[in-house]
Amino acid sequence: MLEINGVTAAYGLVRALSEVTLTVEEGSITAILGANGAGKTTLLRTISGLVRASAGTITAFGEDITALPTDRIARLGVAHVPEGGGVIPELTVEENLRLGALWRTDRADRAAAMGEVLELFPPLAPRRTKAAGTLSGGERQMLAIGRGLMGRPRLLLLDEPSLGLAPMVSAKIMGVLRSLRADTGLTVLLVEQNARSALSISDRGFVLALGRVVAADSADALLADDQLRHAYLGF
Numbered sequence: 001m002l003e004i005n006g007v008t009a010a011y012g013l014v015r016a017l018s019e020v021t022l023t024v025e026e027g028s029i030t031a032i033l034g035a036n037g038a039g040k041t042t043l044l045r046t047i048s049g050l051v052r053a054s055a056g057t058i059t060a061f062g063e064d065i066t067a068l069p070t071d072r073i074a075r076l077g078v079a080h081v082p083e084g085g086g087v088i089p090e091l092t093v094e095e096n097l098r099l100g101a102l103w104r105t106d107r108a109d110r111a112a113a114m115g116e117v118l119e120l121f122p123p124l125a126p127r128r129t130k131a132a133g134t135l136s137g138g139e140r141q142m143l144a145i146g147r148g149l150m151g152r153p154r155l156l157l158l159d160e161p162s163l164g165l166a167p168m169v170s171a172k173i174m175g176v177l178r179s180l181r182a183d184t185g186l187t188v189l190l191v192e193q194n195a196r197s198a199l200s201i202s203d204r205g206f207v208l209a210l211g212r213v214v215a216a217d218s219a220d221a222l223l224a225d226d227q228l229r230h231a232y233l234g235f
């Protein structure tokens with residue numbers, strides 16, 4: 001579904017990713033873990049085309065997307081929910097959701113997608129005509145994920161969806177991701193600093209440190225590796 005092969009990316013002289021190689025299986029939830037500044041956000045930005053790889057290749061759905069523009073990558077079925085969600089506070093919940101499907105031409109299909117998202121995140125339904133700025137942190141994150149789902153992606157890139165949320169709210173969001181995967185076969189690449197919570201719903205995990213992959217294993221094996229947890233995962 002997604003193959004990243006030897007990808008290097010830099011901001012000027014700052015190298016954020018060094019020869020990163022990883023694969024994401026179709027229908028899986030894969031966690032990308034690591035400390036602040038490890039390169040997790042850059043990895044997602046490189047996949048969605050916001051940052052260009054200076055070396056290596058990225059293949060999604062069998063197609064080389066390394067040099068494609070962001071809109072082409074999105075149309076192929078990659079949705080990117082950035083850290084903080086990036087919802088527009090002045091627009092209503094519904095308007096924010098519609099932004100996620102602007103490029104879809106079929107009105108009936110867009111309406112159906114909106115219905116599905118509101119069903120998936122019940123707290124959003126009664127607030128659909130309210131400005132997104134009036135939502136709680138958890139509801140905003142739901143809205144951000146919902147907006148990503150409006151385009152019916154095959155691969156969802158999620159950057160720290162539980163950042164700043166109360167544990168119960170974060171658990172609710174993780175639960176929705178798990179059931180989405182079970183019900184629709186959606187593939188999720190999940191960046192989290194909260195490694196324990198991410199691994200609890202993931203099949204596999206990759207640990208980044210200083211832009212390099214330092215561990216790759218099943219979620220269960222990563223959780224069971226005390227040394228690795230202490231060294232890189234902070235619990």
Ligand code: ATP
Nearest residue numbers: 011014015016034035036037038039040041042043
């Ligand atoms: P965080 O959890 O803090 O977002 P991260 O693992 O996502 O961390 P990145 O944001 O990808 O890490 O950052 C990787 C490295 O690239 C860091 O050294 C960071 O300082 C640097 N970096 C990130 N964005 C930029 C930028 N726009 N310009 C210059 N350097 C950057």
